[in-house]
Amino acid sequence: MSTIHDLDPQNVWKNFYSLTRIPRPSGHVEKITEFLINFGKNLGLESFVDEAGNVVIRKPATPGMENKRGIILQGHMDMVPQKDNDKVHDFEKDPIETLVEGDWLTADGTTLGADDGLGVAAAMSVFESKEIKHGPLEMLVTRDEETGMYGAFGLKPGTLKGQILLNLDSESEGMLYIGCAGGVDIVASLQYKEVPVRKGDIAFKVTLSGLRGGHSGMDICLGRANANKLMARFLHEAVAQHDVRLVSWEGGNMRNAIPREAHAVITIPASKEQDITALVKNFEDLFNKEYAGIETPMKFLIESVETPESEVPDEIQDNFIDAVDACQNGVVRYIPAIPDTVETSSNLAIVKIKGGKAEVIILARGSLDSMKDALATSLGSCFSMAGMKVVREGSYSGWQPDLNSSILNEMKQLYKQLFSTEASVKVIHAGLECGVIGAITPGLDMISFGPTLRSPHSPNEGAYIPSVKKFYDFLVAAVENVPEL
Numbered sequence: 097m098s099t100i101h102d103l104d105p106q107n108v109w110k111n112f113y114s115l116t117r118i119p120r121p122s123g124h125v126e127k128i129t130e131f132l133i134n135f136g137k138n139l140g141l142e143s144f145v146d147e148a149g150n151v152v153i154r155k156p157a158t159p160g161m162e163n164k165r166g167i168i169l170q171g172h173m174d175m176v177p178q179k180d181n182d183k184v185h186d187f188e189k190d191p192i193e194t195l196v197e198g199d200w201l202t203a204d205g206t207t208l209g210a211d212d213g214l215g216v217a218a219a220m221s222v223f224e225s226k227e228i229k230h231g232p233l234e235m236l237v238t239r240d241e242e243t244g245m246y247g248a249f250g251l252k253p254g255t256l257k258g259q260i261l262l263n264l265d266s267e268s269e270g271m272l273y274i275g276c277a278g279g280v281d282i283v284a285s286l287q288y289k290e291v292p293v294r295k296g297d298i299a300f301k302v303t304l305s306g307l308r309g310g311h312s313g314m315d316i317c318l319g320r321a322n323a324n325k326l327m328a329r330f331l332h333e334a335v336a337q338h339d340v341r342l343v344s345w346e347g348g349n350m351r352n353a354i355p356r357e358a359h360a361v362i363t364i365p366a367s368k369e370q371d372i373t374a375l376v377k378n379f380e381d382l383f384n385k386e387y388a389g390i391e392t393p394m395k396f397l398i399e400s401v402e403t404p405e406s407e408v409p410d411e412i413q414d415n416f417i418d419a420v421d422a423c424q425n426g427v428v429r430y431i432p433a434i435p436d437t438v439e440t441s442s443n444l445a446i447v448k449i450k451g452g453k454a455e456v457i458i459l460a461r462g463s464l465d466s467m468k469d470a471l472a473t474s475l476g477s478c479f480s481m482a483g484m485k486v487v488r489e490g491s492y493s494g495w496q497p498d499l500n501s502s503i504l505n506e507m508k509q510l511y512k513q514l515f516s517t518e519a520s521v522k523v524i525h526a527g528l529e530c531g532v533i534g535a536i537t538p539g540l541d542m543i544s545f546g547p548t549l550r551s552p553h554s555p556n557e558g559a560y561i562p563s564v565k566k567f568y569d570f571l572v573a574a575v576e577n578v579p580e581l
């Protein structure tokens with residue numbers, strides 16, 4: 097049976113094997129930092145840890161290549177620590193054990209760390225090589241990408257000297273990523289004084305569930321249902337037609353997901369019990385009809401609950417429901433020059449009104465910062481009209497694609513020469529370190545690519561072995577054929 101030591105290209109797999117021996121879960125990167133610094137120093141290269149904890153290694157151009165543009169090979173040093181429930185493994189102490197299963201390399205019941213160990217291993221192989229001809233090279237290995245891109249955010253302007261950045265942290269061989277989305281959280285809040293429930297009213301809880309949800313960037317183009325949006329439609333109608341009052345409403349629980357569930361407690365005159373039960377059933381049928389083919393059947397249920405003493409005052413309730421109903425949701429715009437590629441989106445992630453406090457959290461994403469900011473303003477306006485306080489938190493930049501990039505054109509040609517097929521060029525609607533690093537270092541020409549990985553961040557993580565040679569050969573070709581200054 098073959099092992100990691102038998103795989104091709106040997107230099108890349110040898111370096112990856114070394115990385116599997118070093119515990120490096122996010123937040124515990126001391127050992128891997130030391131390893132990388134020693135790697136650079138043993139090659140006699142300038143090697144240092146910057147203020148943010150990133151490792152930078154520099155390798156001068158080979159003779160005759162000094163007038164080439166400087167290339168930065170970039171990856172991240174940490175890995176996501178996930179294991180099967182029955183697996184005994186201490187990510188801070190134990191090495192990752194690998195298995196070859198057909199064309200896949202996996203770990204034994206844990207994440208493999210091919211994200212981004214293979215990117216770092218490939219960069220190490222380029223730096224070790226005595227054969228590859230190259231212009232000035234830098235290696236940037238960032239700290240704690242997986243938990244919040246802390247190393248990338250902490251990078252100081254001027255740390256990097258190169259003009260081209262090759263990010264080696266993508267997961268589909270044959271794809272060149274040329275843009276990503278930035279993001280900003282919009283947080284709207286309000287405090288109110290509850291009022292007594294009307295005499296004779298009875299209370300119900302309505303629960304919407306079974307939606308598919310998903311990643312608010314990668315899955316937003318699929319047009320899935322948003323539990324908060326559907327609940328707003330129901331409540332709007334229930335208030336208008338059946339004199340319903342709102343006691344509480346909670347939907348969604350992750351700022352970067354499409355909300356899958358929402359529930360609300362409402363009160364209603366006792367005489368209207370049948371009307372509200374029928375309305376819930378009608379909306380369940382309507383929602384399932386509207387989302388047939390996108391959602392598997394969604395459930396909208398009503399149950400009677402004990403009547404509470406107090407509820408939301410009706411003017412607050414009406415404004416709040418109106419604002420959620422009016423709030424833009426889903427894909428807002430596609431990139432004009434790149435078909436079927438999302439530029440801006442929002443996800444109406446979390447809605448909560450209960451016990452005198454209301455809060456709404458939305459993650460607005462956009463590859464073009466000005467459009468992302470315009471969307472954030474528009475979303476905020478919706479809730480400030482409802483009398484809520486609106487703030488923005490955690491803004492980070494997108495990476496605006498440049499279809500005229502010289503490294504993109506060079507790499508497209510090289511890919512075709514090497515593999516007799518076209519590479520696909522994509523923009524990802526999620527955050528990448530390129531967005532953050534590009535904002536700190538304006539003018540960088542960037543591409544993100546990598547070998548094919550499956551199920552990263554899970555114990556099922558695997559690296560597709562044949563893709564690693566293609567990825568490395570392509571990387572070497574890019575380094576050797578870098579455009580001149």
Ligand SMILES: [Zn+2]
Binds near residue numbers: 212241
């Ligand atoms: Zn990664």
